[in-house]
Amino acid sequence: MITLPTQDGRLEPYRLSGTPLTPRAPRVPLTRTAFAAAHVISDPLRERNPWDTRPAVDWDATLGFRQGLWDQGLGLAEAMDTAQRGMGVDWLTAKELIERTMRAAKAHPMKPRVACGAGTDHVALSELTSADAIAAAYETQAAAIEAAGGQLILMASRAFPAIGAGPDTYRRVYRRLIDGAKDPVILHWLGDMFDPVLTGYWGTTDVAAASDFVLNLIAENPAKVDGIKISLLDEAHEVAFRARLPNGVRLYTGDDFNYAPLIDGDGTHYSHALLGIFAAIAPAASQALEALALGDRVVFHQLLAPTVPLSREIFRAPTRFYKAGIAFLSWLNGSQRHFIMPAGFQSSRDIVHYAQVFRLADEAGLLSKPDLAVSRMKVLLALHGID
Numbered sequence: 001m002i003t004l005p006t007q008d009g010r011l012e013p014y015r016l017s018g019t020p021l022t023p024r025a026p027r028v029p030l031t032r033t034a035f036a037a038a039h040v041i042s043d044p045l046r047e048r049n050p051w052d053t054r055p056a057v058d059w060d061a062t063l064g065f066r067q068g069l070w071d072q073g074l075g076l077a078e079a080m081d082t083a084q085r086g087m088g089v090d091w092l093t094a095k096e097l098i099e100r101t102m103r104a105a106k107a108h109p110m111k112p113r114v115a116c117g118a119g120t121d122h123v124a125l126s127e128l129t130s131a132d133a134i135a136a137a138y139e140t141q142a143a144a145i146e147a148a149g150g151q152l153i154l155m156a157s158r159a160f161p162a163i164g165a166g167p168d169t170y171r172r173v174y175r176r177l178i179d180g181a182k183d184p185v186i187l188h189w190l191g192d193m194f195d196p197v198l199t200g201y202w203g204t205t206d207v208a209a210a211s212d213f214v215l216n217l218i219a220e221n222p223a224k225v226d227g228i229k230i231s232l233l234d235e236a237h238e239v240a241f242r243a244r245l246p247n248g249v250r251l252y253t254g255d256d257f258n259y260a261p262l263i264d265g266d267g268t269h270y271s272h273a274l275l276g277i278f279a280a281i282a283p284a285a286s287q288a289l290e291a292l293a294l295g296d297r298v299v300f301h302q303l304l305a306p307t308v309p310l311s312r313e314i315f316r317a318p319t320r321f322y323k324a325g326i327a328f329l330s331w332l333n334g335s336q337r338h339f340i341m342p343a344g345f346q347s348s349r350d351i352v353h354y355a356q357v358f359r360l361a362d363e364a365g366l367l368s369k370p371d372l373a374v375s376r377m378k379v380l381l382a383l384h385g386i387d
Contacts, residue, residue, distance in 0.1 A: 005384075
């Protein structure tokens with residue numbers, strides 16, 4: 001029994017009722033590609049001035065968390081916004097993360113897929129004032145990722161909106177990056193609910209016009225595009241968009257609200273996954289994808305259905321603060337010793353939110369060590385004056 005705060009300001013007793021899922025490897029090959037976007041675990045004993053310097057990373061815990069995802073048959077989207085790129089984690093840290101992760105992935109018996117975020121965040125926006133400057137910044141990071149053996153994810157860059165770029169600038173940069181990549185790339189369309197600075201990405205605020213532009217961009221050289229991750233939290237748009245993709249180009253859903261029906265598909269098309277929430281719900285995600293591979297859609301939805309309220313709570317507005325919920329569940333489940341994030345990001349959410357995440361994770365069977373989770377939740381509650 002534990003006492004938790006409610007949305008209306010009351011305190012009420014809560015008794016755990018969920019049956020924890022046991023993390024395990026899938027018994028059959030999965031029929032959907034699934035990348036879990038993982039976070040970075042800080043080392044609070046080495047943090048000194050986390051707002052002005054490189055974050056101190058607990059490398060053992062950070063890589064251990066990734067090993068746990070791979071052990072469950074999931075791929076990894078590395079050094080993405082989930083890892084606080086541009087919000088506490090700089091490029092030098094991200095580069096070291098990618099290099100360490102790729103070494104670990106190559107040594108892992110399951111040989112997991114790892115795709116890594118290439119962006120422009122090592123160069124100040126004030127210096128990224130032309131298509132050539134933006135492309136060159138991307139190419140610096142892309143070269144480092146390819147040297148480490150990772151697949152490229154061309155992350156959405158804040159540099160384009162900062163200069164008011166039109167479609168011609170986007171086409172010039174992306175054409176150069178796609179055509180010049182060693183292997184097929186994954187494009188990245190991140191909505192402004194995840195990063196308000198990205199409003200008007202692809203040179204327009206009209207989603208239909210932006211969709212036409214991206215589809216044309218892909219169609220110009222589909223052999224060099226593995227897929228596109230779309231994070232607009234708009235199920236109908238994603239369904240319509242993926243139906244227009246060239247054969248062989250994947251739609252990787254980044255919709256942390258509607259992933260279950262999108263991955264299941266409509267009988268003709270379906271989405272793969274590149275999701276931050278999969279790092280938090282890995283046992284449910286892995287076992288649901290296994291059920292889908294076995295043709296058991298009932299079990300697929302039974303496993304994922306209770307994770308949806310949890311994901312909607314973690315990703316509720318302001319959506320960009322979702323990273324705190326991912327790290328919180330990692331702490332509750334014993335993947336890290338503390339609940340401290342780069343730049344103190346754990347303070348971006350309140351105790352009522354964390355209490356609700358606790359409840360919903362329990363109901364979804366995602367508190368793998370219930371006694372530890374209760375003990376740690378009580379510590380957080382006491383910090384907020386709730387005994």
